[in-house]
Amino acid sequence: MTVTTVVDVVYASSTAVHQQLQNTPVQVLCPNCHAAIWTVVNYDIGMLTYVISVALCFIGCNLGCCLIPFCIDDCKDAIHTCPICNVEIGRWKRM
Template sequence: MSATSGNPVPSAPPSYEEAVGINVNYPHPYPIPGPGQKPDGKGMNPSPHMGQPPPANNPITVQTVYVQQPVLFYDRPVQMCCPSCNQVIVTRLSYDSGALTWLSCGGLCLLGCIGGCCLIPFCIDALKDVDHTCPKCGALLGSYKRL
């Protein structure tokens, strides 16, 4: 059929990318020569949309994620952000009798310290477990167990 007879000239079939639905306007990781260009890359012009900001009608939302490192509790106060009141604080320490305190008491009893000397471990903070609390809201933040 010719163009003079009034019938349209059939167009070329769609390319593979157009038929499959691949976005042909997306910049390829390596240049693809177009018609009339050499495959060695000479004479190639970058596409007009490369290096330009995205259109204003399609805003890009950026979400910032803050990851807090886990806090390790020992027998010293820790500076941290309280998860309960979201304030930067230094933890308040309180001491409770734990397994090491009771084992020390039992060991002293076996050595013959029966006249009350076996209760000395209950007076020594270095043998007790440590609880870390927030001084502003009073929330229990963590514990350090001696054993």
Template sequence: MDATMENKMGLPPPYEPTAPSPAPPPSYFGDNPPPPAGLAVPAVPPRTTVITSPAAPSDRPIKLGPGPTGASCPTCHKSIVTRVDFVPNTRTHIVSAALCVLAGCCCGCFVPYCMRSCKSANHYCPACKAFIGTYQHS
């Protein structure tokens, strides 16, 4: 059969042999050949290994409450009693909106903004003024 007859029959054309694949590149991590004669190789300084100790007990998360709490400040490392600021959160806004809808007027919507139980308690260090954490009533 000739090439035109094979194409009419739907057979693929004959393949030509390909060149062999090239050799892989040298390994950068294997055995390296010695440097050429006369080439000065600088000495490699020894590696330094740093070993850290486990976390100290003061690195644990601080358990905060709704009022001032005794703790160790993670920023200045002093033993302190936290300063608390109460700020409105999502819960405050939802309760306010629900009171406004249920009461039918806006008179009751200001009550949650006066209640500490509807706000988040943000704790700060009185010494360095750093933020310690937040307590939210459940």
């Protein structure tokens, strides 16, 4: 008989971890070094960043204001990496 339990640590290669990735660090088992780690979150320009930028242009913010989303982490995708081996574990896309 198999007992299924819910644990905080999941393998990073599973689809479950990609579903729980957001813009905050998560605890996973690194698929590369197999250590239980908290991911390091970095931010990268994503689709939402461009969409907000274009939207700002359309409403008249075209004197540099449309570049503001590129400076705001809340407008960017979150990239989760392992603090030990620096492997990219997953990417959380806002769009």
